[in-house]
Structure formats: structure tokens, C-alpha cells
Amino acid sequence: MKKIGIMTTGGDCSGLNSVIYHIMCGANKRGWKVYGIFDGTDGLVSDKPNMIQLTKDVLPQEYSFVAGSFLRNGNNGQNNCFEKAVQSGKITQFTKQLKKSLAQTKLDALILIGGNGSISLAWKTRDIYSDMQLICIPKTIDMDIPLTEKTIGFDTAVSQLTRFCDDLMLTARSHHRWFVVQSMGRKCGMLALTAGVAAGASAILIPEIKFDVDKLIEHIKNADTDYGIIMVSEGVSLRGHSGEPATMISRKLTAAGIANRTAFPEHIQRAGNTVPTDRILATQMATVALDAITNNETYVMTALQHDEITTVGLDKVVSAGKPERDPNIDGLMISNAMVDDDNPLLIAADNMGIYIGETK
Numbered sequence: 001m002k003k004i005g006i007m008t009t010g011g012d013c014s015g016l017n018s019v020i021y022h023i024m025c026g027a028n029k030r031g032w033k034v035y036g037i038f039d040g041t042d043g044l045v046s047d048k049p050n051m052i053q054l055t056k057d058v059l060p061q062e063y064s065f066v067a068g069s070f071l072r073n074g075n076n077g078q079n080n081c082f083e084k085a086v087q088s089g090k091i092t093q094f095t096k097q098l099k100k101s102l103a104q105t106k107l108d109a110l111i112l113i114g115g116n117g118s119i120s121l122a123w124k125t126r127d128i129y130s131d132m133q134l135i136c137i138p139k140t141i142d143m144d145i146p147l148t149e150k151t152i153g154f155d156t157a158v159s160q161l162t163r164f165c166d167d168l169m170l171t172a173r174s175h176h177r178w179f180v181v182q183s184m185g186r187k188c189g190m191l192a193l194t195a196g197v198a199a200g201a202s203a204i205l206i207p208e209i210k211f212d213v214d215k216l217i218e219h220i221k222n223a224d225t226d227y228g229i230i231m232v233s234e235g236v237s238l239r240g241h242s243g244e245p246a247t248m249i250s251r252k253l254t255a256a257g258i259a260n261r262t263a264f265p266e267h268i269q270r271a272g273n274t275v276p277t278d279r280i281l282a283t284q285m286a287t288v289a290l291d292a293i294t295n296n297e298t299y300v301m302t303a304l305q306h307d308e309i310t311t312v313g314l315d316k317v318v319s320a321g322k323p324e325r326d327p328n329i330d331g332l333m334i335s336n337a338m339v340d341d342d343n344p345l346l347i348a349a350d351n352m353g354i355y356i357g358e359t360k
């Protein structure tokens, strides 16, 4: 009988509980014992690993439909977190402690549900997991993990952000004004682009695509309506300006005589009941993660590729790289961009008459 662990690390998103629940069910069906580690790697730095055996009594099915992580993700502000250890140069000490704690758990395998930061850190410090199998499941609202076409939490975030914009649209109309909505997403514009199209935004600015403020203003002035949504991804930059990109764009619009307000949906994008497509992705990724354990795989991540869930090596995920910004242009030019000029949704947005920047 195998003994496996689950841990959620990095920022939370809706869908984590779905993954945890389905891993628990699938593992129990295989006759394995499942343990949830609380607070991500923080839960492993204490003398005794902070973990609990998961059964349906502890984690009922209803939990699998809601946001947050039953296991919590750790406290970024605390001194004992992985990120702080990296910053303060105490990484060796920290990894030693993690390895020691993990040895106490006597786990055969660990499933780490994390974003690109956690996954690359896990690969860099892979020795910690050398005595067990390590399987990662990609989660993030940012959709910035290479080699997978979907991450857990993205669809729910799109739904949350779209609803936020839908709610604003009527008040925008009532006051003949524009709302500059700033989405999350770090350096990846996929969330802004997808929700922007779904919400019928008039303009969508994302880090990957260069834009021209004058063209944006012209576009808004020539629009059919005098109200609507201008979606700005948080990774967007404007040369010579610092501060929130939505605020910078809003000031430019105001200076051009366009009535507008900013709106920041913030962590609402990580909240909300998990949408069905995220629940289904969670079920599929949990199954593939458990199969990977059966097949003795290690240092792999589950991934959606061409409509199939498979596993890819963590080395490949990490070497695929991260988006990089070019500070010399408005917007960001990105290497390894998640949204490139040929992105079908970007092309569709352009065809719909949405201002998406200067792609040509």
C-alpha cells in the first residue's frame, strides 16, 4: 500500500480543493493512504510535519466546489517561507530542514499543486524529493506555466473577472463613462485577453503586445458608445511612468477628455466557486498524477496538450523559460510569450474591433 502526500504552494486559486478531493478519492480507490500537508513548505519546516490523513469525513465533496485551499498555501509574510529563505540566502539550511521533515513523513510520493515559481523552485531544489516520487500539478490564474495549455484556476478566474466587468457595464452606461479594469496575471496577458473578449471590452492591453496610447485614445473617441470596459493587464508598462498601469492609462484618458474610472477586481479573481471546466480539469489531472505514481514517474508535471492530459518532465518545463520584459517599449515585448501575435483569440479580438495594441 502506498502512502502519498499533497501540498498546495504559492498563491491560491479556485480549483485547488477539487484537485485535493479527486486525488484523495482516486488514491483511496487504489487502496493508498493520502496525507494533506498544511501550509505548503511552511508546514514542513516545523519540527513535526503539519499533516492530516485525508478521508471523505475530513474533506467532504462539497468542499471540492469552493475556492481557497483546504490545506492552505502558507504565509508569504512569515520568516520560515521558501521565498524568504531564497531572499535571505538561507536556502541550504531551509532545504535541509525540508528534506529532514519529508523523511519523517515516510511518503512514497508527493503531489505538489503549484504555480511556475513553486514548480521551478521544486526542480532547483530537487534533492529534497529524491527519496520519493514528485509529481506536480499546474495551478494558476495567470496561465504562465509552459508546456500546458490550461492550468487549474484559470477558467474560474476568467469567469470571476468577466462577471466583475458585466456588473460594471451598466453603471458605465448610466454615467457615460469608461472603466479601466486592471486584471491580475503577472507578465502574462491571457487572463485579461480571455475575460476581456468574454466581457465585450473595447480595448485590451496585455504585456505581450506593444500598444500606442494615442491610438487607444483615438479608438475610444471613435467608439460606437461613450461607455465600456478597457481591460489592462497588471503586467503592462508605460515608458516613463511608474505605478499601477490602469491608473496610468486612466490619467491619459482623462487628459484626453474621456470620462473614466479605474476598477481593481484584485483577489476576487482567485475566489469564487470553481467552474465546471476547472472541476473537470482537476479530476483529469488528479487521475494522471496518480497514474504517474503507479508508473514510477518522478519530477514530472501533469499537462494539457492537444486535448489530452499527459506528463512532462520538470526539466523541460523549467527550461522552457519565463516571459521576459523589454523595458524599452510601451507594453512588453516578451520572449517565450504565452500570448503571441498569432494567438487565435487575439486575432478574433482584433476582428471584433477591440483595440489590442500594435500587432502588425
Ligand code: F6P
Binding pocket: 011, 076, 115, 140, 141, 142, 184, 185, 186, 234, 270
Ligand atoms: O500569481 C497569482 C497572482 O494572483 C498574480 O496574478 C498576482 O500578481 C499575485 O498573485 C498577487 O499576489 P498576492 O496574493 O501576494 O497579492
